[in-house]
Amino acid sequence: MWNRVKNNLKSALLRTTSSIQQGWSSLFHAQSWQDVDWDALEETLLLADVGMDATEKLLDAVKSYKGDMGPGIRAHLIQHTTTVMKPFEGTLHASPVVLFVGVNGSGKTTTLGKLAALWGDQDHRIHIIAGDTFRAGATDQLGLWAKDFPMTTGQGDPASVVYKGLMAAQERNDDVVLIDTAGRLPNQVGLMDQMKKLYSVIQKLRPEQGCQVVLTLDATVGQHALVQIENFQKCVPVTGLIMNKMDGTAKGGILIQACHRYGLPIYGLGVGESVSDWRPFVASDYAEALWSMPKTDGDGL
């Protein structure tokens, strides 16, 4: 089972990997250090959203490598990236309250749906709150994911929907409450304030249980993810990150930067739109997938 998950993650990241292949091929195929095109390598890492600081550190790691050329360098890089990312391996447990926040289209609703299915299968009593009262059609979209679970809906102020939902969940003894919210941009002050208010309702009603505040990110937005983390964190205490759309051509390198700048754990990755496309974040798999060269002989990774 785990091997299948790992292989899926690898294939999901293959397209990401192909874009960074160019610079790396100069490294992996070099017969000597003189053959390495350092500028191409640096550019490729920057294009992969790894960021200036992390790029410099990775290049230092390559330069400090004393072993064989070729595959040995790749193994060294995988190990180095794993070590760098290991402290940020987070686990999102089925918790009493999980709040999903993020910009428009970053995958809040989809992620909520995937986790509801996963935790529902583990016999948790799931309760879903449709806290996106802003976008027309949001509740219907959520309803498709929530078919098997009770869902509290409402119109107008999302804080009052959250209040109603938390009370309903308590009455029903539902042990995991998942709260969807509207997409918002950091510069939409009114919407950001609305999110603060919604969070304060959770704090008031469930002060002792803690709340997991999950910020979903879209891997395709590259560097913008950093601005999103910074601004959402100012409004609500984000407890961890989920990066979606890692199955596309996006460069997952932004995670290296994001973790080091903000010290937040990564709970998992979204590698597709269906219920089975959730992957817990495992640093070694991420590193291996990131630095895997696509095979041309069809024998896979």
Ligand SMILES: Nc1nc2c(ncn2[C@@H]2O[C@H](COP(=O)(O)OP(=O)(O)OP(=O)(O)O)[C@@H](O)[C@H]2O)c(=O)[nH]1
């Ligand atoms: N390829 C891919 N698509 C994804 C992934 N996660 C979400 N999507 C798609 O991205 C689009 C937006 O996802 P939503 O879950 O609606 O995002 P949201 O954050 O709830 O969006 P708003 O409610 O509008 O703010 C949908 O078409 C999803 O199917 C992923 O991991 N991979």
Ligand SMILES: [Mg+2]
């Ligand atoms: Mg949504």
